[in-house]
Amino acid sequence: MADLSTCPPLTRASVLAAHDLIRPFIHRTPVLTNRTIDEFASTPRTAEELQGTPWQITEESTAEKSANPKLRLWFKCENLQRIGAFKARGAFHAVERLKREPGWEASGGFSKGVVTHSSGNHAQALALAARTAGMPAHIVMPEISAAPKVAATRGYGANVVFSGSTAPERLAVADKVMAETGARMVPPYDHPDIILGQGTAGLELQEQVAEAKAAGVTSTATKGAQPTAFLRAPTSAPEPTQNPGLDAIMTPCGGGGLLAGTVLSAQGTGIRVFGAEPSLDGADDCTRGLARGKRIEAVSSLTIADGLRTPVGVHNWAVLTGDTPEGKGQGVHGVYAVGEDQIRAALRLLLERMKLVVEPSSAVPLAVVLFNEEFRRRVEKEAGPEGWDLGIVLSGGNVSLEGFSKLFPS
Amino acid sequence: MADLSTCPPLTRASVLAAHDLIRPFIHRTPVLTNRTIDEFASTPRTAEELQGTPWQITEESTAEKSANPKLRLWFKCENLQRIGAFKARGAFHAVERLKREPGWEASGGFSKGVVTHSSGNHAQALALAARTAGMPAHIVMPEISAAPKVAATRGYGANVVFSGSTAPERLAVADKVMAETGARMVPPYDHPDIILGQGTAGLELQEQVAEAKAAGVTSTATKGAQPTAFLRAPTSAPEPTQNPGLDAIMTPCGGGGLLAGTVLSAQGTGIRVFGAEPSLDGADDCTRGLARGKRIEAVSSLTIADGLRTPVGVHNWAVLTGDTPEGKGQGVHGVYAVGEDQIRAALRLLLERMKLVVEPSSAVPLAVVLFNEEFRRRVEKEAGPEGWDLGIVLSGGNVSLEGFSKLFPS
Incomplete structure (x- = not known):
């Protein structure tokens, strides 16, 4: 691991430099879209769907009670990255x-x-x-x-x-x-070189969505898992959009390497960056830490999202809170948590609808997008009727079939 | 369904015309490669791996006994097609x-x-x-x-x-x-319009591999599931190859719509087309029918490859045996069968290594490529040290997670 004193500054320029260094060794993984999931994300949740969550609806009408954001999702398939993550x-x-x-x-x-x-x-x-x-x-x-x-x-x-x-x-x-x-x-996440390397996923996602939109592809142009680069004949003319690419990106947050790197990759672009965590047993350490203004140093959770059982690292925390010399005030825009049932439901959609094998940790951002009413209200309010193009990083796909059998018993 | 008398002739030109008709409605699904699976395909099977198959090795040395073909595989992801197949x-x-x-x-x-x-x-x-x-x-x-x-x-x-x-x-x-x-x-497979439509998958596969190879991508240039269109920086210079695209294509064979269409799509190109079937309970009706020179009209099998439990249709059979007015003698180059354990092993590789959700039927061609020694010897003999670029159609991905739990109990 490079000595800390020799590390580049934690900036978007350093993520770009990292990308140049690693490009020969990594895959530029595809970005997929899925109209069915977009439609589900852009529909208010029913009382039944929110049953057992903190946003449970106990009274009459649902339509007025639950959020109604408009979302177009772009999935960055890091499950297809080398070593599967x-x-x-x-x-x-x-x-x-x-x-x-x-x-x-x-x-x-x-x-x-x-x-x-x-x-x-x-x-x-x-x-x-x-x-x-x-x-x-x-x-x-x-x-x-x-x-x-x-x-x-x-x-x-x-x-x-x-x-x-x-x-x-x-x-x-x-x-x-x-x-x-x-x-x-070489620590797993708590180091500037690691953060900068992980940030290249966010960088590619921004590039790929901008390329796809420039080519006339909208995330909802076609139904089914759809690789943007292969779409040659959109079924309809693209709708005019205000921005050239993404409005926001959401990634899972465990140690915070991917999330912090993504925050850096979006600096100065106007793209909002959000994190997603499991809530079980206090695995939502980043959410709680941000609320109390202090990093939480230990987590002990048995969430099915087993890649997210670690607390956020020191360097990662500095980036997320906008507490670095070069990124003052430019931290993460929000971190949201969801329960195990919601993670499982999102995982099922990714597997059965998008036909992608992903780890449970990878399903946490989609679970937030679909079921966290706090986040959904925020999108409804900030995005308005135009909605958002939201990028989601599918972080990895290393799970055994026997592991799935435990999650979804026959 | 169009009247038989008005159907176009069963030729490659008709598959091209079909493609023009349906292009606005379908996805041009991606083609992926995987170096780990290529390496496994290009390694002789061990005695243990052939245990319980018709090609079981009962004597001494394995290396001399089992086939040693060289294969570069290109997977056409029809599991990402609309409706998942x-x-x-x-x-x-x-x-x-x-x-x-x-x-x-x-x-x-x-x-x-x-x-x-x-x-x-x-x-x-x-x-x-x-x-x-x-x-x-x-x-x-x-x-x-x-x-x-x-x-x-x-x-x-x-x-x-x-x-x-x-x-x-x-x-x-x-x-x-x-x-x-x-x-x-509109019958499921036994009709010229259906055969011509399904053949467009083979057509795209040919185009995409030729495009990828022209762009300097070899199927073994990088490790992991790799979408060719996104690969911008191959890790090594491409090896010189004799042909511009594929040497051969293999598809599953149930009713025979996909296989017959693929045969038509390859007419006059020099590309060999092979079929793959399960052997359980006589589901290898095409293999057996070709051997005895007569279509087998009924099948009753409980193979896990449940999309392949049907006998080959009448029109399909005519195409496969080169018995049509326009395709005399230009039928399928061979059909091969494998057992349930081999299908399961291939399915596991597609799920765990390529991170793709596919139906068991989709794994049958890979199972033949990896475990059918008759096919492997043929490749070794016909392809020589150059080996083959072989396209495989992953036919669909419609399986429930509970279905997987039954196939791979925890």
């Missing part, structure tokens, strides 16, 4: 930055390699990035990690080192590996 | 042809509409095509049809009429509907 972006960026750090190569950097502690997508992402660069990767994983995850990480050529399950135990083993090998730590 | 192509074509039939409109065609018997994708496809054209669709479904399928068909505005489960019972009800309403029958 956006994490490849940050890992490749961290490794490319490290290669360019003065003195790193001369001090034997390529033989010392990198280390991290992760049992998720970051483990595979760093393993792939290190192998591509020709350096070893040491991945500290809890002994209780699922065998397929260990196998997948080893499949990318990494040296898996087992540890206990608690954070201190994992860090202790990582420290030991660093001391023994001289490998550099 | 290629069937939209045939249905829109049948309806567009009907609209152009002399005298049809004057005789009240638009108010009489269309009728079919189907509980699968054709039901939804015809319902959508009819609604788009502004005519009623009467869909005869067995009383025992799953409630979600009935709801989906009604969701496209169709009038669902229930019948008994046997073929004669369904036909009797359809006849009654025709007599009462004057609606025209």
